[in-house]
Amino acid sequence: MSITLTDALLTYPDGDTRLCALDHVNFAVDRSKLVAVTGPSGSGKSSLLAVAGLLITPESGTVHIGGVDVTGLSRSERTTVRREQLGFVFQQSNLLASLTATEQLQLITHLGGGRVRSVRSRARDLLASLGLEKELDRRPHQLSGGQRQRVAIARSLMNDPSVLLVDEPTSALDEDRSREIVALLANLSRERDVAVVMVTHDLGQLDLVDDVYEMHSGRLTRAQVTA
Numbered sequence: 311m312s313i314t315l316t317d318a319l320l321t322y323p324d325g326d327t328r329l330c331a332l333d334h335v336n337f338a339v340d341r342s343k344l345v346a347v348t349g350p351s352g353s354g355k356s357s358l359l360a361v362a363g364l365l366i367t368p369e370s371g372t373v374h375i376g377g378v379d380v381t382g383l384s385r386s387e388r389t390t391v392r393r394e395q396l397g398f399v400f401q402q403s404n405l406l407a408s409l410t411a412t413e414q415l416q417l418i419t420h421l422g423g424g425r426v427r428s429v430r431s432r433a434r435d436l437l438a439s440l441g442l443e444k445e446l447d448r449r450p451h452q453l454s455g456g457q458r459q460r461v462a463i464a465r466s467l468m469n470d471p472s473v474l475l476v477d478e479p480t481s482a483l484d485e486d487r488s489r490e491i492v493a494l495l496a497n498l499s500r501e502r503d504v505a506v507v508m509v510t511h512d513l514g515q516l517d518l519v520d521d522v523y524e525m526h527s528g529r530l531t532r533a534q535v536t537a
């Protein structure tokens with residue numbers, strides 16, 4: 311398995327008691343799979359992504375990435391695992407208004423200290439592979455919502471992650487564009503051998519995913535197997 315949460319417990323203070331955001335959650339996603347996590351607002355989906363993304367450490371239970379237990383790592387070790395093995399795509403594409411599509415991707419690697427020329431050609435190749443060959447030098451305001459989300463997905467692949475964590479990627483898109491983005495995530499999970507975890511309210515695209523999980527009050531259950 312590429313990412314595994316075992317018996318993960320996470321609570322938050324809630325008045326005099328504690329609210330259980332992850333209630334002994336077991337979750338595993340293999341490489342080349344796209345898995346959707348659905349559930350009502352407040353059920354714990356963002357908490358699941360935060361624990362899977364090593365942004366929050368569970369109170370008990372473990373997180374394994376690529377078979378390695380990363381639960382007890384120091385903050386800087388967690389940052390290294392995040393930089394080398396994880397990719398993130400957020401609800402809004404979070405692109406910088408002044409940068410071209412290519413520069414959005416270059417920036418990520420420059421922050422991590424990559425070489426300029428190879429980074430630029432890798433950025434352009436990645437964008438082209440996601441159907442953005444004509445948009446390489448466009449800035450966010452010159453792109454459609456779907457194209458912006460594609461740039462954000464390309465950016466998340468710059469470090470060649472083994473796990474991609476995607477939060478509501480279609481919430482700002484119409485139905486056709488939403489379907490294109492979920493189909494793109496399904497394809498790239500297979501072509502790039504990535505485990506993709508997608509939190510979504512968009513139940514119309516679930517036929518494209520490999521597994522569906524549902525969260526309710528911090529409890530995670532497998533909803534349906536479509537492939």
Ligand SMILES: Nc1ncnc2c1ncn2[C@@H]1O[C@H](COP(=O)(O)OP(=O)(O)OP(=O)(O)O)[C@@H](O)[C@H]1O
Nearest residue numbers: 322323329331349350351352353354355356357358
């Ligand atoms: N930092 C925090 N402090 C206290 N409670 C929190 C904190 N973060 C989340 N919660 C609570 O934990 C529960 C789970 O929240 P979480 O954001 O994980 O749910 P969600 O399913 O992602 O919701 P949404 O779909 O609205 O984003 C909610 O009841 C929320 O209010």
